[in-house]
Amino acid sequence: MFPVVVVQGGAGHIPKERSENSRAGVCSAARAGYAVLRRGGSSMDAVVEAVSQLENNPFFNAGCGSVLNIRGEVEMDAIVMDGKRLDSGAVSAVRNIANPIQLARLVMDKTSHTCLTAEGANRFARSMGVSEVPPESLITDYSRMRWKENLAPGANPVDSQILKSVCVNRGKMG
């Protein structure tokens, strides 16, 4: 048996001008995760390290660089699972957190629950000493540009009824 780390940076269409950075980003993340294993770290330590790196890389849709919701805001989800005891932790719809994957691990390690959501997850983050970041720090020019492009002409972003006609076949990939 040979230890291994395998990472993915998202499926779908990757514009040519972003392909090299995407390639470099996943390679760097895999190396970082593998370095953890070589130091004797656990598979859980390795995947959290690899995914944290990808969250910090603005070329990927997670953490900094996340796509925006209809209101132009970042809402992020994350999960970890440990195969040894089937332990799991997750967060959903969290804001202002640089590394949701680390918060998901805290849910697994520090609570008896499997998933915390929205403001509850953010409050848990504060109680764990996880510092919040300004919302703008997670938004890139590219994600804002795509958000604007995918708004229907004249659409009110707050009106969720419009959303169905806007998003049926555009930007379907998460």
Add this chain to the structure above:
Amino acid sequence: TVGAVAVDAEGNVACATSTGGMLNKMEGRVGDTPCIGSGGFADNQVGAVSTTGHGESIVKVTLARLILFHVELLTVFSGQSVEAASDLGLAYMKSRVGGLGGVVTVDPQGHWATRFSTRQMAWAAAQKDTLHYGLYTGE
């Protein structure tokens, strides 16, 4: 979406998946990522999977768990690979709900696969001090 799976020196497997979700999604929309068995699953007896793609489709077929179900069956009955199991899961999602996506999969022995039904998926794998990576089908 981004994600990772790993096997350590003790044969323990783990998965992690993180996402900003879907472009211009409704406020409060949650997809597959934080759902056990959909955005990821890990079990030392079978392997680990992290998924990406159309979240609503992935949830409907619980893609990560489905692939590990195939890993289990293929290993027991035919000795086939994590690659074949990943393809079976993705094909089922495409045929049943029309969803496309990608996965990274490992088994506890360190066999691994990166498979996708979309045009592209950025991926990389490190094992035995060697780095593998790709973006297009066949890479």
